[in-house]
Amino acid sequence: xxxxxxAGSLPRVTLVLGGARSGKSAHAEGLVEGNGGRPxxxxxxxxGDAEMAERIAHHRARRGxxxxxxxxxxxxxxxxxRVTAPDAAVLVDCLTLWLSNLYGADRGVVDETNRLTHxxxxxxxxxxxxxxxxxxxxxxxNALARRFRDDAGRLHQAVAEIADRVVFVAxxxxxxxxxxx
Amino acid sequence: xxxxxxAGSLPRVTLVLGGARSGKSAHAEGLVEGNGGRPxxxxxxxxGDAEMAERIAHHRARRGxxxxxxxxxxxxxxxxxRVTAPDAAVLVDCLTLWLSNLYGADRGVVDETNRLTHxxxxxxxxxxxxxxxxxxxxxxxNALARRFRDDAGRLHQAVAEIADRVVFVAxxxxxxxxxxx
Amino acid sequence: xxxxxxAGSLPRVTLVLGGARSGKSAHAEGLVEGNGGRPxxxxxxxxGDAEMAERIAHHRARRGxxxxxxxxxxxxxxxxxRVTAPDAAVLVDCLTLWLSNLYGADRGVVDETNRLTHxxxxxxxxxxxxxxxxxxxxxxxNALARRFRDDAGRLHQAVAEIADRVVFVAxxxxxxxxxxx
Numbered sequence: 113x114x115x116x117x118x119a120g121s122l123p124r125v126t127l128v129l130g131g132a133r134s135g136k137s138a139h140a141e142g143l144v145e146g147n148g149g150r151p152x153x154x155x156x157x158x159x160g161d162a163e164m165a166e167r168i169a170h171h172r173a174r175r176g177x178x179x180x181x182x183x184x185x186x187x188x189x190x191x192x193x194r195v196t197a198p199d200a201a202v203l204v205d206c207l208t209l210w211l212s213n214l215y216g217a218d219r220g221v222v223d224e225t226n227r228l229t230h231x232x233x234x235x236x237x238x239x240x241x242x243x244x245x246x247x248x249x250x251x252x253x254n255a256l257a258r259r260f261r262d263d264a265g266r267l268h269q270a271v272a273e274i275a276d277r278v279v280f281v282a283x284x285x286x287x288x289x290x291x292x293x
Numbered sequence: 294x295x296x297x298x299x300a301g302s303l304p305r306v307t308l309v310l311g312g313a314r315s316g317k318s319a320h321a322e323g324l325v326e327g328n329g330g331r332p333x334x335x336x337x338x339x340x341g342d343a344e345m346a347e348r349i350a351h352h353r354a355r356r357g358x359x360x361x362x363x364x365x366x367x368x369x370x371x372x373x374x375r376v377t378a379p380d381a382a383v384l385v386d387c388l389t390l391w392l393s394n395l396y397g398a399d400r401g402v403v404d405e406t407n408r409l410t411h412x413x414x415x416x417x418x419x420x421x422x423x424x425x426x427x428x429x430x431x432x433x434x435n436a437l438a439r440r441f442r443d444d445a446g447r448l449h450q451a452v453a454e455i456a457d458r459v460v461f462v463a464x465x466x467x468x469x470x471x472x473x474x
Numbered sequence: 475x476x477x478x479x480x481a482g483s484l485p486r487v488t489l490v491l492g493g494a495r496s497g498k499s500a501h502a503e504g505l506v507e508g509n510g511g512r513p514x515x516x517x518x519x520x521x522g523d524a525e526m527a528e529r530i531a532h533h534r535a536r537r538g539x540x541x542x543x544x545x546x547x548x549x550x551x552x553x554x555x556r557v558t559a560p561d562a563a564v565l566v567d568c569l570t571l572w573l574s575n576l577y578g579a580d581r582g583v584v585d586e587t588n589r590l591t592h593x594x595x596x597x598x599x600x601x602x603x604x605x606x607x608x609x610x611x612x613x614x615x616n617a618l619a620r621r622f623r624d625d626a627g628r629l630h631q632a633v634a635e636i637a638d639r640v641v642f643v644a645x646x647x648x649x650x651x652x653x654x655x
Binding site: 131132133134135163244245246247248249250252257260261282283284285287 | 426468
Protein backbone atom coordinates (compact mmCIF):
# COMPACT_ATOMS: atom_id res chain seq x y z
CA UNK A 113 0.00 0.00 0.00
CA UNK A 114 1.32 3.44 -0.94
CA UNK A 115 0.80 6.64 1.00
CA UNK A 116 -2.67 7.98 1.65
CA UNK A 117 -4.43 4.64 1.33
CA UNK A 118 -4.10 4.29 -2.48
CA ALA A 119 -3.33 0.97 -4.07
CA GLY A 120 -0.54 2.59 -6.07
CA SER A 121 3.21 2.35 -5.91
CA LEU A 122 3.99 5.99 -5.23
CA PRO A 123 5.03 7.16 -1.78
CA ARG A 124 3.55 10.31 -0.28
CA VAL A 125 6.04 12.83 -1.73
CA THR A 126 8.36 12.38 -4.73
CA LEU A 127 10.69 15.12 -6.01
CA VAL A 128 11.90 14.89 -9.64
CA LEU A 129 14.83 17.20 -10.38
CA GLY A 130 16.44 17.72 -13.75
CA GLY A 131 17.80 20.19 -16.27
CA ALA A 132 16.09 21.85 -19.22
CA ARG A 133 14.55 19.27 -21.59
CA SER A 134 15.95 16.47 -19.48
CA GLY A 135 12.76 14.44 -19.70
CA LYS A 136 11.89 15.16 -16.06
CA SER A 137 8.22 16.01 -16.77
CA ALA A 138 7.73 12.89 -18.91
CA HIS A 139 9.35 10.79 -16.20
CA ALA A 140 7.10 12.31 -13.54
CA GLU A 141 4.02 11.76 -15.72
CA GLY A 142 5.01 8.12 -16.07
CA LEU A 143 5.24 7.80 -12.28
CA VAL A 144 1.77 9.30 -11.82
CA GLU A 145 0.18 7.23 -14.60
CA GLY A 146 1.81 4.06 -13.33
CA ASN A 147 0.31 4.64 -9.91
CA GLY A 148 -3.25 4.04 -11.04
CA GLY A 149 -6.16 6.17 -9.85
CA ARG A 150 -7.01 9.64 -11.15
CA PRO A 151 -4.04 11.62 -12.51
CA UNK A 152 -4.18 15.32 -11.64
CA UNK A 153 -1.89 17.88 -13.26
CA UNK A 154 -1.26 20.91 -11.09
CA UNK A 155 0.24 23.47 -13.45
CA UNK A 156 2.10 26.40 -11.92
CA UNK A 157 2.70 27.96 -15.34
CA UNK A 158 0.73 30.94 -16.54
CA UNK A 159 0.63 31.10 -20.34
CA GLY A 160 1.99 34.62 -20.30
CA ASP A 161 4.09 34.54 -23.43
CA ALA A 162 4.24 32.59 -26.67
CA GLU A 163 7.21 30.44 -25.65
CA MET A 164 5.47 29.34 -22.46
CA ALA A 165 2.12 28.81 -24.19
CA GLU A 166 3.83 26.47 -26.65
CA ARG A 167 5.42 24.45 -23.83
CA ILE A 168 2.09 24.14 -22.02
CA ALA A 169 0.31 22.94 -25.18
CA HIS A 170 3.10 20.44 -25.88
CA HIS A 171 2.88 18.99 -22.36
CA ARG A 172 -0.92 18.86 -22.41
CA ALA A 173 -0.98 16.98 -25.72
CA ARG A 174 1.45 14.40 -24.33
CA ARG A 175 -0.61 13.78 -21.20
CA GLY A 176 -3.90 13.05 -22.97
CA UNK A 177 -7.52 13.52 -21.87
CA UNK A 178 -7.51 11.25 -18.80
CA UNK A 179 -5.73 13.93 -16.80
CA UNK A 180 -7.53 16.56 -14.79
CA UNK A 181 -5.71 19.89 -15.07
CA UNK A 182 -5.63 22.48 -12.28
CA UNK A 183 -3.84 25.77 -12.89
CA UNK A 184 -2.49 27.59 -9.87
CA UNK A 185 0.50 29.89 -10.20
CA UNK A 186 0.74 30.93 -6.52
CA UNK A 187 -1.38 29.16 -3.88
CA UNK A 188 0.39 25.83 -4.09
CA UNK A 189 -0.04 24.77 -0.45
CA UNK A 190 -3.81 25.40 -0.39
CA UNK A 191 -4.32 23.80 -3.77
CA UNK A 192 -2.44 20.66 -2.74
CA UNK A 193 -4.59 20.38 0.37
CA ARG A 194 -7.67 20.60 -1.82
CA VAL A 195 -6.77 18.34 -4.78
CA THR A 196 -4.84 15.51 -3.17
CA ALA A 197 -7.00 12.47 -2.39
CA PRO A 198 -6.52 8.77 -1.70
CA ASP A 199 -7.79 7.86 -5.17
CA ALA A 200 -5.73 10.47 -7.03
CA ALA A 201 -2.05 11.13 -7.80
CA VAL A 202 -1.01 14.74 -8.26
CA LEU A 203 1.80 16.04 -10.46
CA VAL A 204 3.10 19.56 -9.66
CA ASP A 205 4.88 21.01 -12.69
CA CYS A 206 6.97 22.82 -11.73
CA LEU A 207 8.48 24.30 -8.57
CA THR A 208 10.90 26.69 -10.30
CA LEU A 209 8.01 28.31 -12.19
CA TRP A 210 6.13 28.63 -8.91
CA LEU A 211 9.22 30.27 -7.37
CA SER A 212 9.36 32.64 -10.30
CA ASN A 213 5.67 33.47 -9.78
CA LEU A 214 6.36 34.18 -6.08
CA TYR A 215 8.98 36.70 -7.18
CA GLY A 216 6.49 38.35 -9.52
CA ALA A 217 3.88 38.59 -6.76
CA ASP A 218 6.44 39.78 -4.21
CA ARG A 219 5.74 36.91 -1.82
CA GLY A 220 8.26 35.88 0.84
CA VAL A 221 10.05 32.77 -0.36
CA VAL A 222 10.95 31.41 3.09
CA ASP A 223 7.36 31.63 4.36
CA GLU A 224 5.95 30.13 1.18
CA THR A 225 8.47 27.28 1.26
CA ASN A 226 7.43 26.52 4.85
CA ARG A 227 3.76 26.55 3.87
CA LEU A 228 4.49 24.18 1.00
CA THR A 229 6.45 21.66 3.07
CA HIS A 230 3.81 21.80 5.80
CA UNK A 231 1.07 21.11 3.21
CA UNK A 232 3.13 18.23 1.75
CA UNK A 233 3.29 16.62 5.18
CA UNK A 234 -0.54 16.66 5.32
CA UNK A 235 -1.48 15.42 1.83
CA UNK A 236 -4.05 12.65 1.61
CA UNK A 237 -2.62 11.08 -1.55
CA UNK A 238 0.66 10.89 -3.45
CA UNK A 239 2.27 13.99 -4.94
CA UNK A 240 5.09 14.15 -7.49
CA UNK A 241 6.82 17.53 -7.75
CA UNK A 242 8.97 18.46 -10.75
CA UNK A 243 11.66 21.12 -10.56
CA UNK A 244 14.56 22.51 -12.59
CA UNK A 245 18.04 22.16 -11.23
CA UNK A 246 19.54 25.57 -12.05
CA UNK A 247 22.61 25.79 -9.80
CA UNK A 248 25.25 23.91 -11.80
CA UNK A 249 26.34 26.60 -14.24
CA UNK A 250 28.69 29.52 -13.90
CA UNK A 251 27.69 32.18 -11.32
CA UNK A 252 25.24 34.52 -13.08
CA UNK A 253 26.22 38.13 -13.67
CA ASN A 254 23.07 39.69 -12.27
CA ALA A 255 22.05 39.66 -8.62
CA LEU A 256 18.45 38.62 -9.25
CA ALA A 257 19.53 35.47 -11.09
CA ARG A 258 21.96 34.66 -8.25
CA ARG A 259 19.19 35.12 -5.70
CA PHE A 260 16.86 32.94 -7.77
CA ARG A 261 19.27 30.04 -7.96
CA ASP A 262 19.98 30.34 -4.23
CA ASP A 263 16.25 30.29 -3.45
CA ALA A 264 15.71 27.37 -5.84
CA GLY A 265 18.51 25.44 -4.16
CA ARG A 266 17.06 26.05 -0.69
CA LEU A 267 13.57 25.10 -1.90
CA HIS A 268 14.88 21.83 -3.36
CA GLN A 269 16.70 21.01 -0.11
CA ALA A 270 13.55 21.69 1.93
CA VAL A 271 11.31 19.54 -0.28
CA ALA A 272 13.95 16.80 -0.59
CA GLU A 273 14.23 16.62 3.18
CA ILE A 274 10.58 15.64 3.62
CA ALA A 275 10.32 13.67 0.36
CA ASP A 276 10.18 9.89 0.44
CA ARG A 277 11.85 9.66 -2.93
CA VAL A 278 14.10 12.06 -4.88
CA VAL A 279 15.08 11.36 -8.47
CA PHE A 280 17.50 13.24 -10.71
CA VAL A 281 16.74 12.95 -14.43
CA ALA A 282 19.34 13.43 -17.18
CA UNK A 283 18.82 12.53 -20.86
CA UNK A 284 15.47 11.01 -19.88
CA UNK A 285 17.13 8.60 -17.43
CA UNK A 286 16.30 8.62 -13.71
CA UNK A 287 18.94 8.40 -10.99
CA UNK A 288 17.66 7.82 -7.47
CA UNK A 289 19.09 10.24 -4.89
CA UNK A 290 16.82 9.21 -2.02
CA UNK A 291 14.42 6.36 -1.41
CA UNK A 292 12.71 5.78 1.91
CA UNK A 293 11.05 2.39 1.92
CA UNK B 294 31.00 -10.56 -27.95
CA UNK B 295 30.18 -6.86 -28.29
CA UNK B 296 27.98 -5.31 -30.96
CA UNK B 297 28.86 -5.64 -34.61
CA UNK B 298 30.93 -8.80 -34.23
CA UNK B 299 33.98 -7.20 -32.57
CA ALA B 300 35.83 -8.94 -29.78
CA GLY B 301 35.62 -5.79 -27.66
CA SER B 302 33.67 -4.91 -24.58
CA LEU B 303 31.74 -1.95 -25.98
CA PRO B 304 28.04 -2.25 -26.83
CA ARG B 305 26.71 -0.82 -30.07
CA VAL B 306 25.98 2.73 -28.81
CA THR B 307 27.40 4.49 -25.74
CA LEU B 308 26.56 8.09 -24.79
CA VAL B 309 28.99 9.96 -22.52
CA LEU B 310 27.51 13.14 -21.05
CA GLY B 311 29.35 15.65 -18.89
CA GLY B 312 30.06 19.29 -18.19
CA ALA B 313 32.87 21.49 -19.42
CA ARG B 314 36.29 19.98 -18.63
CA SER B 315 34.62 17.13 -16.82
CA GLY B 316 36.96 14.55 -18.31
CA LYS B 317 34.21 13.18 -20.56
CA SER B 318 36.39 13.04 -23.70
CA ALA B 319 39.25 11.30 -21.86
CA HIS B 320 36.77 8.82 -20.40
CA ALA B 321 35.30 8.12 -23.84
CA GLU B 322 38.78 7.70 -25.34
CA GLY B 323 39.56 5.16 -22.63
CA LEU B 324 36.42 3.21 -23.53
CA VAL B 325 37.36 3.14 -27.21
CA GLU B 326 41.01 2.22 -26.57
CA GLY B 327 40.00 -0.49 -24.11
CA ASN B 328 37.77 -2.07 -26.73
CA GLY B 329 40.66 -3.16 -28.93
CA GLY B 330 40.56 -2.87 -32.71
CA ARG B 331 41.11 0.34 -34.67
CA PRO B 332 40.20 3.55 -32.80
CA UNK B 333 38.56 6.17 -35.02
CA UNK B 334 38.05 9.76 -33.91
CA UNK B 335 35.12 11.46 -35.60
CA UNK B 336 35.63 15.16 -34.88
CA UNK B 337 32.65 17.45 -35.31
CA UNK B 338 34.72 20.52 -34.50
CA UNK B 339 35.90 22.91 -37.15
CA UNK B 340 39.03 24.79 -36.05
CA GLY B 341 37.37 28.11 -36.71
CA ASP B 342 38.93 30.16 -33.95
CA ALA B 343 42.07 30.11 -31.81
CA GLU B 344 40.30 28.80 -28.69
CA MET B 345 38.85 25.85 -30.59
CA ALA B 346 42.09 25.15 -32.46
CA GLU B 347 43.90 24.89 -29.14
CA ARG B 348 41.32 22.43 -27.78
CA ILE B 349 41.58 20.27 -30.89
CA ALA B 350 45.40 20.18 -30.71
CA HIS B 351 45.25 19.32 -27.00
CA HIS B 352 42.86 16.43 -27.60
CA ARG B 353 44.82 15.13 -30.60
CA ALA B 354 48.11 15.10 -28.64
CA ARG B 355 46.44 13.09 -25.87
CA ARG B 356 45.07 10.46 -28.24
CA GLY B 357 48.37 9.64 -29.95
CA UNK B 358 49.15 8.37 -33.48
CA UNK B 359 47.20 5.07 -33.36
CA UNK B 360 43.96 6.91 -33.89
CA UNK B 361 42.50 7.60 -37.31
CA UNK B 362 40.91 11.06 -37.40
CA UNK B 363 37.89 11.94 -39.51
CA UNK B 364 36.58 15.52 -39.48
CA UNK B 365 32.92 16.05 -40.28
CA UNK B 366 31.08 19.05 -38.89
CA UNK B 367 27.65 18.27 -40.42
CA UNK B 368 27.03 14.91 -42.13
CA UNK B 369 27.22 12.81 -39.00
CA UNK B 370 24.73 10.10 -40.02
CA UNK B 371 26.38 9.42 -43.39
CA UNK B 372 29.87 9.48 -41.90
CA UNK B 373 28.93 7.00 -39.18
CA UNK B 374 27.52 4.64 -41.80
CA ARG B 375 30.80 4.88 -43.67
CA VAL B 376 33.40 4.68 -40.86
CA THR B 377 31.87 2.17 -38.45
CA ALA B 378 33.15 -1.37 -38.94
CA PRO B 379 33.32 -4.62 -36.97
CA ASP B 380 37.06 -4.16 -36.39
CA ALA B 381 36.86 -0.47 -35.39
CA ALA B 382 35.48 1.58 -32.51
CA VAL B 383 34.36 5.11 -33.31
CA LEU B 384 34.41 8.11 -30.94
CA VAL B 385 32.15 11.04 -31.89
CA ASP B 386 33.35 14.22 -30.17
CA CYS B 387 31.03 15.94 -29.70
CA LEU B 388 27.27 16.18 -30.26
CA THR B 389 26.84 19.71 -28.91
CA LEU B 390 29.39 21.03 -31.41
CA TRP B 391 27.54 19.18 -34.16
CA LEU B 392 24.29 20.78 -32.98
CA SER B 393 25.99 24.16 -33.06
CA ASN B 394 27.17 23.45 -36.62
CA LEU B 395 23.60 22.52 -37.63
CA TYR B 396 22.50 25.94 -36.40
CA GLY B 397 25.24 27.62 -38.44
CA ALA B 398 24.21 25.70 -41.57
CA ASP B 399 20.51 26.31 -40.94
CA ARG B 400 19.66 22.61 -40.87
CA GLY B 401 16.49 21.32 -39.22
CA VAL B 402 17.43 19.87 -35.85
CA VAL B 403 14.52 17.43 -35.57
CA ASP B 404 15.21 15.88 -39.00
CA GLU B 405 18.94 15.67 -38.37
CA THR B 406 18.38 14.08 -34.96
CA ASN B 407 16.15 11.46 -36.59
CA ARG B 408 18.78 10.77 -39.25
CA LEU B 409 21.43 10.37 -36.56
CA THR B 410 19.44 7.94 -34.41
CA HIS B 411 18.47 5.95 -37.52
CA UNK B 412 22.15 5.72 -38.53
CA UNK B 413 23.10 4.67 -34.99
CA UNK B 414 20.64 1.80 -35.18
CA UNK B 415 22.43 0.56 -38.33
CA UNK B 416 26.10 0.86 -37.35
CA UNK B 417 28.32 -2.15 -37.99
CA UNK B 418 30.64 -1.54 -35.01
CA UNK B 419 30.60 0.21 -31.65
CA UNK B 420 30.19 3.98 -31.38
CA UNK B 421 30.83 6.19 -28.34
CA UNK B 422 29.25 9.66 -28.53
CA UNK B 423 30.40 12.50 -26.27
CA UNK B 424 28.18 15.47 -25.46
CA UNK B 425 28.03 18.46 -23.15
CA UNK B 426 25.25 18.65 -20.61
CA UNK B 427 24.25 22.34 -20.81
CA UNK B 428 20.81 22.43 -19.18
CA UNK B 429 21.64 22.65 -15.48
CA UNK B 430 22.36 26.35 -15.12
CA UNK B 431 20.10 29.34 -14.76
CA UNK B 432 17.75 30.02 -17.70
CA UNK B 433 19.79 32.00 -20.27
CA UNK B 434 18.78 35.58 -21.07
CA ASN B 435 18.80 35.22 -24.81
CA ALA B 436 16.31 33.17 -26.81
CA LEU B 437 18.93 31.47 -29.00
CA ALA B 438 20.75 30.06 -25.99
CA ARG B 439 17.42 28.84 -24.57
CA ARG B 440 16.60 27.16 -27.87
CA PHE B 441 20.06 25.59 -27.99
CA ARG B 442 19.81 24.04 -24.57
CA ASP B 443 16.31 22.77 -25.36
CA ASP B 444 17.54 21.20 -28.61
CA ALA B 445 20.57 19.72 -26.83
CA GLY B 446 18.30 18.23 -24.17
CA ARG B 447 16.02 16.65 -26.78
CA LEU B 448 19.03 15.34 -28.73
CA HIS B 449 20.43 13.74 -25.58
CA GLN B 450 17.09 12.11 -24.79
CA ALA B 451 16.81 10.73 -28.33
CA VAL B 452 20.33 9.28 -28.35
CA ALA B 453 20.01 7.98 -24.77
CA GLU B 454 16.81 6.18 -25.70
CA ILE B 455 18.54 4.02 -28.30
CA ALA B 456 21.89 3.80 -26.48
CA ASP B 457 22.92 0.59 -24.75
CA ARG B 458 24.92 2.50 -22.19
CA VAL B 459 24.75 6.10 -20.92
CA VAL B 460 27.40 7.51 -18.61
CA PHE B 461 27.51 10.86 -16.84
CA VAL B 462 31.05 12.12 -16.09
CA ALA B 463 31.88 14.61 -13.33
CA UNK B 464 35.40 15.41 -12.11
CA UNK B 465 36.70 12.64 -14.37
CA UNK B 466 34.49 10.04 -12.66
CA UNK B 467 31.83 8.06 -14.55
CA UNK B 468 28.35 7.45 -13.22
CA UNK B 469 26.24 4.92 -15.11
CA UNK B 470 22.75 6.18 -16.00
CA UNK B 471 21.80 3.28 -18.26
CA UNK B 472 23.27 -0.11 -18.99
CA UNK B 473 21.54 -2.69 -21.17
CA UNK B 474 23.29 -6.02 -20.84
CA UNK C 475 41.28 3.48 11.55
CA UNK C 476 41.01 6.48 9.21
CA UNK C 477 43.85 8.28 7.50
CA UNK C 478 46.57 9.96 9.53
CA UNK C 479 46.09 7.83 12.62
CA UNK C 480 42.78 9.32 13.75
CA ALA C 481 40.03 7.16 15.14
CA GLY C 482 37.57 8.72 12.71
CA SER C 483 35.79 7.41 9.69
CA LEU C 484 37.09 9.89 7.12
CA PRO C 485 39.71 8.88 4.59
CA ARG C 486 42.66 11.16 3.83
CA VAL C 487 41.04 13.27 1.09
CA THR C 488 37.31 13.75 0.37
CA LEU C 489 35.98 16.01 -2.40
CA VAL C 490 32.39 17.28 -2.09
CA LEU C 491 31.04 18.75 -5.34
CA GLY C 492 27.69 20.41 -5.80
CA GLY C 493 25.76 23.31 -7.24
CA ALA C 494 24.76 26.60 -5.64
CA ARG C 495 22.80 26.05 -2.41
CA SER C 496 22.92 22.32 -2.95
CA GLY C 497 23.68 21.62 0.69
CA LYS C 498 27.28 20.67 -0.12
CA SER C 499 28.81 22.71 2.74
CA ALA C 500 26.36 21.32 5.30
CA HIS C 501 27.07 17.80 4.05
CA ALA C 502 30.82 18.37 4.33
CA GLU C 503 30.42 19.81 7.83
CA GLY C 504 28.50 16.70 8.82
CA LEU C 505 31.33 14.51 7.54
CA VAL C 506 33.91 16.47 9.55
CA GLU C 507 31.81 16.56 12.72
CA GLY C 508 31.03 12.86 12.45
CA ASN C 509 34.73 12.06 12.28
CA GLY C 510 35.40 13.09 15.87
CA GLY C 511 38.48 15.07 16.87
CA ARG C 512 38.94 18.80 16.38
CA PRO C 513 36.98 20.30 13.48
CA UNK C 514 38.92 22.98 11.58
CA UNK C 515 37.26 25.27 9.04
CA UNK C 516 39.66 26.55 6.38
CA UNK C 517 37.82 29.42 4.75
CA UNK C 518 39.04 30.59 1.36
CA UNK C 519 36.48 33.40 1.25
CA UNK C 520 37.42 36.99 1.90
CA UNK C 521 34.44 39.01 3.14
CA GLY C 522 34.92 41.53 0.36
CA ASP C 523 31.31 42.44 -0.28
CA ALA C 524 28.01 42.39 1.56
CA GLU C 525 26.68 39.31 -0.23
CA MET C 526 29.78 37.28 0.67
CA ALA C 527 29.89 38.60 4.23
CA GLU C 528 26.32 37.41 4.72
CA ARG C 529 27.15 33.94 3.44
CA ILE C 530 30.17 33.67 5.72
CA ALA C 531 28.14 34.73 8.77
CA HIS C 532 25.39 32.24 7.87
CA HIS C 533 27.86 29.37 7.56
CA ARG C 534 29.71 30.32 10.77
CA ALA C 535 26.47 30.40 12.77
CA ARG C 536 25.57 26.94 11.54
CA ARG C 537 28.92 25.45 12.48
CA GLY C 538 28.90 26.61 16.11
CA UNK C 539 31.75 27.43 18.53
CA UNK C 540 33.52 24.05 18.55
CA UNK C 541 35.07 24.79 15.19
CA UNK C 542 38.43 26.47 14.79
CA UNK C 543 38.36 28.87 11.84
CA UNK C 544 41.37 29.63 9.66
CA UNK C 545 41.03 32.15 6.85
CA UNK C 546 43.37 31.82 3.91
CA UNK C 547 42.33 33.08 0.48
CA UNK C 548 45.50 32.06 -1.40
CA UNK C 549 48.15 29.88 0.31
CA UNK C 550 46.04 26.74 0.46
CA UNK C 551 48.86 24.19 0.12
CA UNK C 552 51.00 25.70 2.91
CA UNK C 553 48.01 26.17 5.19
CA UNK C 554 46.91 22.56 4.76
CA UNK C 555 50.41 21.37 5.64
CA ARG C 556 50.24 23.49 8.79
CA VAL C 557 46.70 22.83 10.07
CA THR C 558 46.15 19.15 9.26
CA ALA C 559 46.90 16.86 12.21
CA PRO C 560 46.07 13.31 13.32
CA ASP C 561 43.60 14.60 15.91
CA ALA C 562 41.88 17.12 13.60
CA ALA C 563 39.64 17.05 10.53
CA VAL C 564 39.89 19.99 8.13
CA LEU C 565 37.12 21.38 5.94
CA VAL C 566 38.23 23.53 2.98
CA ASP C 567 35.34 25.74 1.83
CA CYS C 568 35.65 26.21 -1.04
CA LEU C 569 37.91 25.47 -4.01
CA THR C 570 36.06 27.63 -6.55
CA LEU C 571 36.49 30.69 -4.32
CA TRP C 572 40.17 29.86 -3.99
CA LEU C 573 40.39 29.61 -7.80
CA SER C 574 38.69 32.97 -8.05
CA ASN C 575 41.23 34.41 -5.58
CA LEU C 576 44.09 32.99 -7.68
CA TYR C 577 42.69 34.90 -10.66
CA GLY C 578 42.56 38.11 -8.59
CA ALA C 579 46.16 37.65 -7.45
CA ASP C 580 47.31 36.69 -10.95
CA ARG C 581 48.70 33.33 -9.85
CA GLY C 582 49.26 30.49 -12.30
CA VAL C 583 46.41 28.02 -11.94
CA VAL C 584 48.31 24.95 -13.17
CA ASP C 585 51.20 25.48 -10.74
CA GLU C 586 48.88 26.19 -7.83
CA THR C 587 46.78 23.11 -8.61
CA ASN C 588 49.95 21.01 -8.58
CA ARG C 589 51.03 22.50 -5.25
CA LEU C 590 47.59 21.75 -3.81
CA THR C 591 47.49 18.12 -4.92
CA HIS C 592 51.06 17.61 -3.70
CA UNK C 593 50.11 19.06 -0.29
CA UNK C 594 47.00 16.84 -0.17
CA UNK C 595 49.18 13.77 -0.66
CA UNK C 596 51.22 14.78 2.41
CA UNK C 597 48.49 15.72 4.90
CA UNK C 598 48.73 14.25 8.40
CA UNK C 599 44.97 14.09 9.00
CA UNK C 600 41.74 13.97 6.99
CA UNK C 601 40.69 16.84 4.70
CA UNK C 602 37.28 17.46 3.14
CA UNK C 603 37.28 19.91 0.23
CA UNK C 604 34.07 21.57 -0.98
CA UNK C 605 33.71 22.95 -4.50
CA UNK C 606 31.06 24.30 -6.85
CA UNK C 607 30.31 22.40 -10.02
CA UNK C 608 29.99 25.23 -12.57
CA UNK C 609 30.34 23.45 -15.93
CA UNK C 610 26.82 22.17 -16.57
CA UNK C 611 25.16 25.30 -17.91
CA UNK C 612 25.17 26.89 -21.33
CA UNK C 613 28.59 28.08 -22.60
CA UNK C 614 29.14 31.56 -21.09
CA UNK C 615 29.30 34.57 -23.40
CA ASN C 616 32.48 36.02 -21.99
CA ALA C 617 35.92 34.46 -22.34
CA LEU C 618 36.89 34.92 -18.67
CA ALA C 619 33.88 32.91 -17.50
CA ARG C 620 34.70 30.20 -20.05
CA ARG C 621 38.30 30.08 -18.81
CA PHE C 622 37.09 29.93 -15.21
CA ARG C 623 34.83 26.96 -15.78
CA ASP C 624 37.57 25.19 -17.71
CA ASP C 625 40.05 25.79 -14.87
CA ALA C 626 37.49 24.69 -12.28
CA GLY C 627 36.83 21.51 -14.24
CA ARG C 628 40.54 20.69 -14.47
CA LEU C 629 41.00 21.46 -10.75
CA HIS C 630 38.15 19.12 -9.86
CA GLN C 631 39.60 16.35 -12.01
CA ALA C 632 43.03 16.77 -10.40
CA VAL C 633 41.69 16.68 -6.83
CA ALA C 634 39.26 13.85 -7.63
CA GLU C 635 42.11 11.76 -9.02
CA ILE C 636 43.97 11.74 -5.70
CA ALA C 637 40.86 11.77 -3.51
CA ASP C 638 39.80 8.65 -1.65
CA ARG C 639 36.17 9.67 -1.82
CA VAL C 640 34.24 11.99 -4.14
CA VAL C 641 30.63 12.92 -3.45
CA PHE C 642 28.20 14.91 -5.60
CA VAL C 643 25.48 16.71 -3.61
CA ALA C 644 22.11 17.74 -5.07
CA UNK C 645 19.12 18.95 -3.02
CA UNK C 646 21.11 18.12 0.13
CA UNK C 647 21.51 14.48 -0.92
CA UNK C 648 24.93 12.88 -1.48
CA UNK C 649 25.73 10.65 -4.43
CA UNK C 650 29.03 8.78 -4.27
CA UNK C 651 31.15 9.13 -7.42
CA UNK C 652 34.29 7.48 -6.00
CA UNK C 653 35.08 5.48 -2.91
CA UNK C 654 38.44 3.82 -2.32
CA UNK C 655 38.21 1.48 0.63
